[in-house]
Amino acid sequence: MPLKWKIILINLFEKRIFVHYYLLLLKKDFMRKKIIAGNWKMNKTLPEAILLVNEICQELKARPELINIKDLEIVLAPPFVYLNECYKLIHEFPNVFVASQNCYPEESGAFTGEVSVNMIKSVGAKYIIIGHSERRSYFKEDYLFLARKVLAALKHDMKPIFCIGEVLNEREASQHFEVIRTQLQESLFQLNVVDFEQVIIAYEPVWAIGTGRTASPQQAQEMHAYIRSLIAEKYGDETSQNISLLYGGSCNAQNARELFSMPDVDGGLIGGASLKVQDFITIIESVI
Numbered sequence: 001m002p003l004k005w006k007i008i009l010i011n012l013f014e015k016r017i018f019v020h021y022y023l024l025l026l027k028k029d030f031m032r033k034k035i036i037a038g039n040w041k042m043n044k045t046l047p048e049a050i051l052l053v054n055e056i057c058q059e060l061k062a063r064p065e066l067i068n069i070k071d072l073e074i075v076l077a078p079p080f081v082y083l084n085e086c087y088k089l090i091h092e093f094p095n096v097f098v099a100s101q102n103c104y105p106e107e108s109g110a111f112t113g114e115v116s117v118n119m120i121k122s123v124g125a126k127y128i129i130i131g132h133s134e135r136r137s138y139f140k141e142d143y144l145f146l147a148r149k150v151l152a153a154l155k156h157d158m159k160p161i162f163c164i165g166e167v168l169n170e171r172e173a174s175q176h177f178e179v180i181r182t183q184l185q186e187s188l189f190q191l192n193v194v195d196f197e198q199v200i201i202a203y204e205p206v207w208a209i210g211t212g213r214t215a216s217p218q219q220a221q222e223m224h225a226y227i228r229s230l231i232a233e234k235y236g237d238e239t240s241q242n243i244s245l246l247y248g249g250s251c252n253a254q255n256a257r258e259l260f261s262m263p264d265v266d267g268g269l270i271g272g273a274s275l276k277v278q279d280f281i282t283i284i285e286s287v288i
């Protein structure tokens with residue numbers, strides 16, 4: 001074979017290998033992350049918030065294994081008013097971020113008392129919790145309003161942590177799968193695939209929130225597998241494998257490891273236990 005042809009063949013072969021490794025790298029980047037997010041809800045004064053974050057930082061510094069894991073993210077969601085203070089305390093950690101607990105979907109204007117995505121982004125947050133059951137029930141936030149919030153978050157490159165979950169009556173009437181399907185279809189499944197891959201979903205059965213009554217690992221796994229199957233149906237297998245699915249609802253230092261050992265549970269959205277330093281750290285340790 002003439003040398004010229006040999007060179008062309010070698011080049012092609014090398015390019016193929018290059019493309020192959022490039023795709024592998026890309027795929028690796030897309031692999032779903034493990035995430036532990038603490039939703040502080042309406043708790044703590046500013047000095048208390050600073051103390052809590054400082055204590056969490058100290059514990060993390062003493063455990064470098066928790067801050068050097070590429071696929072683990074730790075998220076703190078304090079009330080709006082402390083976001084920037086908390087951000088300043090954590091921003092040196094490569095895998096610790098702050099989140100707001102809510103947002104308003106409009107950009108700016110006469111919406112007294114509301115906070116826009118751009119404002120949240122400007123104080124250092126990277127995530128926004130959207131659709132928490134407390135917002136759905138106390139503030140009557142409906143599917144469409146939540147869909148608008150998700151779009152607003154994505155428009156500003158913020159990551160929504162989108163909460164879904166059934167109430168006790170619905171589970172007892174075996175309607176939980178249907179409820180979850182509707183919540184996803186009506187607020188998230190209008191997204192294109194690129195946007196959808198930015199979303200983190202938190203399954204929070206309402207009957208487990210703040211009640212001390214956790215879903216069993218089997219119940220959590222069953223629902224997470226169902227959610228992943230719906231995503232696969234809508235966006236394909238690869239996307240469904242790339243989405244992080246968190247469990248929330250009375251997740252604590254004692255039950256976290258068993259919940260996180262389930263194949264489709266990628267972490268947790270933690271309420272009460274995220275306010276106690278040692279418990280929160282134990283929960284983070286339970287996911288790795």
Ligand code: 13P
Nearest residue numbers: 039209210249250271272
């Ligand atoms: P608890 O962990 O206190 O049950 O709260 C869960 C929750 O609502 C997190 O968003």
